[in-house]
Amino acid sequence: MxxxxxxxxxxxxxxxxxxxxxxxxxxxxxxxxxxxxxxxxxxxxxxxxxxxxxxxxxxxxxxxxxxxxxxxxxxxxxxxxxxxxxxSSALRGARQEDLVRILDELDDRKERLQDEKSKLQDQRRDLKSSSDQEEEARKQTEARERQLGILAGTVAATGPGVEVTVSDPVGAVKPDLLLDAVQELRAAGAEAIQVNGVRIVAGSYFSGTAGKVSADGKRLKQPYVFKAIGRPEDLEPALKIPGGVVQTIEKEQATVGVQAPDKVVVDALRAAKRPDYARSSS
Amino acid sequence: MIAVLGLIVGVVVGLIVRPVVPTVVEPYLPIAVVAALDAVFGGLRAMLDGIFDDKVFVVSFLSNVVVAALIVFLGDKLGVGAQLSTGVVVVLGIRIFSNAAAIRRHVFRA
Structure with missing residues (x-):
C-alpha cells in the first residue's frame, strides 16, 4: 500500500x-x-x-x-x-465475518427470548393453578353457604318431607300446641320447616292466644300448614305416635291431616341477621 | 464533454436498468468504485497539468480497480478484510483529496 x-x-x-x-x-x-x-x-x-x-x-x-x-x-x-x-437491507453485501457475528447475536437474542418465554410460561402456569385452587375453595364455600343458608332460613329448600294441615274451626289450638308440633318435627330430624309462609329457625317463637296464634310476630291464618323437609318415615310416625302431637291437637276439636308428598318446597325466606356481638372465631 | 456525458449516461443506465451484480463481485464493488474515482481525479489533474495521456489513464484506472479488489480479496482470505478495506478507502481518500487540491489550485488559482 x-x-x-x-x-x-x-x-x-x-x-x-x-x-x-x-x-x-x-x-x-x-x-x-x-x-x-x-x-x-x-x-x-x-x-x-x-x-x-x-x-x-x-x-x-x-x-x-x-x-x-x-x-x-x-x-x-x-x-x-x-x-x-x-x-436493500444492510445484510446485502455484508462481509462473511460480519454475517457470522450478526447471526451469533441473533442466536443469543433468540436464546434470551426463549428463556424469558419459558419463565413467563411457568409463571402463567403457577398463576393458573393457584386460581384453580381459589376457584375450588370458592365452590366449597358456596356449597357450605347454601347448607348453612338452609339451616338459617335464608335460602329456599326442597326435598322429601311431610305436610301437616291443622284446621281449627273453633279456635281452640293454643300456641304451645303448635310449638310442640315444631319440636316434634325437629326431634324427628326435620331440616327445614315453615308454617303458613313463616320460616321456622332456631330463634322462632309462637305467641298469642288460642285461635289467634302468631309465629315470630306474624299472625297465622287458619288452617295452619306445616311443611317440613326430612325423612318422611321418621317424621310421620313421630307426629302420629299415641299421645303425640296429632292426638293432642285432635283432642282440642281440631282436625289434623298429615301427607307425605315426594317433593316438599320450603320457600319462605328469612333475612340473614348479622349478629351484634358474636363474631366468627375461626 | 463526451467523457462527462459518459459518466452521466452510466449513472442513468445503472439506475434504470438495475443490473444484478453477481454475489462473487459484490463485496469488491464499493472499493473498486472508490479506486476508479481516485483514477478519475488523477486523470483530471493530469489534464489540467497538460500531461494527460489516455493510455496512462486507462492503465491507471484498470490497475487501480484490480489492485483494490485484489487487496480486499486477499484481506478476506487472511481474515482482515474489514480492516484492509478500511485502509484502502483511507489511502484512496487521501489521494483523492490531494488531487482535488491540485485541481482546485488550477481552476480557482487558490
Whole structure:
C-alpha cells in the first residue's frame, strides 16, 4: 500500500507522458502557444483553458471516447452500489465475518427470548393453578353457604318431607300446641320447616292466644300448614305416635291431616341477621 | 464533454436498468468504485497539468480497480478484510483529496 501511495498516479503521469506530450498538444491547439512559453503564472491560466477546451467543443477523438467508456463503467458501478446500499437491507453485501457475528447475536437474542418465554410460561402456569385452587375453595364455600343458608332460613329448600294441615274451626289450638308440633318435627330430624309462609329457625317463637296464634310476630291464618323437609318415615310416625302431637291437637276439636308428598318446597325466606356481638372465631 | 456525458449516461443506465451484480463481485464493488474515482481525479489533474495521456489513464484506472479488489480479496482470505478495506478507502481518500487540491489550485488559482 505504501509503495502505491508514494508512486501516485500524477508522478506516473508525470514520468510517462513526456513522450506523449506533443501528441496531447496536437489535440488542443489554442492552449499550446502560451503554455510552454511562460511556465509560472500562465500555467494556471493554461489549466483553465485546457479544461474549457476539453469541455466545450465536443470532439470524438480516441482519448475522449476511451475516457467516456471508463467513466460510463464508473457511473454504472456508482449507481449500482448506491442503489444496493440504499434500498436493500444492510445484510446485502455484508462481509462473511460480519454475517457470522450478526447471526451469533441473533442466536443469543433468540436464546434470551426463549428463556424469558419459558419463565413467563411457568409463571402463567403457577398463576393458573393457584386460581384453580381459589376457584375450588370458592365452590366449597358456596356449597357450605347454601347448607348453612338452609339451616338459617335464608335460602329456599326442597326435598322429601311431610305436610301437616291443622284446621281449627273453633279456635281452640293454643300456641304451645303448635310449638310442640315444631319440636316434634325437629326431634324427628326435620331440616327445614315453615308454617303458613313463616320460616321456622332456631330463634322462632309462637305467641298469642288460642285461635289467634302468631309465629315470630306474624299472625297465622287458619288452617295452619306445616311443611317440613326430612325423612318422611321418621317424621310421620313421630307426629302420629299415641299421645303425640296429632292426638293432642285432635283432642282440642281440631282436625289434623298429615301427607307425605315426594317433593316438599320450603320457600319462605328469612333475612340473614348479622349478629351484634358474636363474631366468627375461626 | 463526451467523457462527462459518459459518466452521466452510466449513472442513468445503472439506475434504470438495475443490473444484478453477481454475489462473487459484490463485496469488491464499493472499493473498486472508490479506486476508479481516485483514477478519475488523477486523470483530471493530469489534464489540467497538460500531461494527460489516455493510455496512462486507462492503465491507471484498470490497475487501480484490480489492485483494490485484489487487496480486499486477499484481506478476506487472511481474515482482515474489514480492516484492509478500511485502509484502502483511507489511502484512496487521501489521494483523492490531494488531487482535488491540485485541481482546485488550477481552476480557482487558490
Amino acid at each position: 505504501t509503495a502505491n501511495d508514494t508512486t501516485e498516479p500524477e508522478p506516473r503521469h508525470d514520468a510517462k507522458p513526456v513522450p506523449p506530450l506533443p501528441e496531447q498538444r496536437t489535440e488542443e491547439p489554442p492552449a499550446e502557444a502560451p503554455a510552454p512559453a511562460a511556465e509560472a503564472d500562465p500555467d494556471a491560466q493554461a489549466g483553465r483553458r485546457r479544461l474549457k477546451a476539453a469541455l466545450w467543443p465536443p470532439r470524438a477523438n480516441r482519448a475522449q471516447v476511451i475516457v467516456a467508456l471508463l467513466l460510463f463503467v464508473l457511473g454504472l458501478g456508482l449507481a449500482i452500489q448506491v442503489r444496493s446500499t440504499s434500498e
